[in-house]
Amino acid sequence: MIVKVSEIPEEGLSIEGVAEFPRPFADPAWILESLSLRVEKDGSDVLVRGQMRARIPQTCSRCLEPFPFDVVARVDTRYCPRPARGEEVELTPDDLEVDFYADDLLDVDRLLQTETDLGLPMKPLCRPDCRGLCPVCGGNRNVTPCSCEVRPPDPRLAALKELADRLSTRPSPRGGPAEGQDRRPSARTSSR
Numbered sequence: 708m709i710v711k712v713s714e715i716p717e718e719g720l721s722i723e724g725v726a727e728f729p730r731p732f733a734d735p736a737w738i739l740e741s742l743s744l745r746v747e748k749d750g751s752d753v754l755v756r757g758q759m760r761a762r763i764p765q766t767c768s769r770c771l772e773p774f775p776f777d778v779v780a781r782v783d784t785r786y787c788p789r790p791a792r793g794e795e796v797e798l799t800p801d802d803l804e805v806d807f808y809a810d811d812l813l814d815v816d817r818l819l820q821t822e823t824d825l826g827l828p829m830k831p832l833c834r835p836d837c838r839g840l841c842p843v844c845g846g847n848r849n850v851t852p853c854s855c856e857v858r859p860p861d862p863r864l865a866a867l868k869e870l871a872d873r874l875s876t877r878p879s880p881r882g883g884p885a886e887g888q889d890r891r892p893s894a895r896t897s898s899r
Contacts, residue, residue: 769839
């Protein structure tokens with residue numbers, strides 16, 4: 708949906724429901740479920756406030772199972788006219804929360820895409836207590852209990868383990884106990 712900024716009424720514009728947004732997202736599997744926005748002019752700027760809800764298919768990062776994720780986002784965005792090419796603009800910290808519109812047109816679909824992208828988790832989980840996949844057999848531990856034994860360490864890495872053990876028992880260069888050693892004073896103390 709494109710809104711012409713010069714045609715926004717003085718009292719503002721309300722956008723309710725998803726009927727005017729047949730395909731707001733680039734991915735057709737993403738579904739816009741609800742929307743309530745208020746669009747108002749503030750001089751040449753445009754304020755868009757409200758909330759939206761979208762259902763996005765995700766893949767769990769632990770068990771690799773697909774699951775639906777609901778993005779519920781509060782929208783509070785200020786749009787300013789895009790500066791002319793070559794025009795120098797000094798940005799202030801407040802400008803980091805500002806977006807731009809060009810040619811008197813505000814793209815609401817782009818706003819919905821951005822808000823939904825920002826609401827997606829970096830590490831999606833089907834549920835907080837997801838047990839993930841077994842590292843031995845690859846089975847989903849949420850579906851069936853796994854009785855696989857933990858693999859023994861790779862013999863090719865034995866030399867590195869030996870080196871790590873030696874380094875952890877070596878005295879510290881500052882004269883104190885080695886890292887990982889008990890740092891409490893010993894029972895016997897020397898008196899001078």
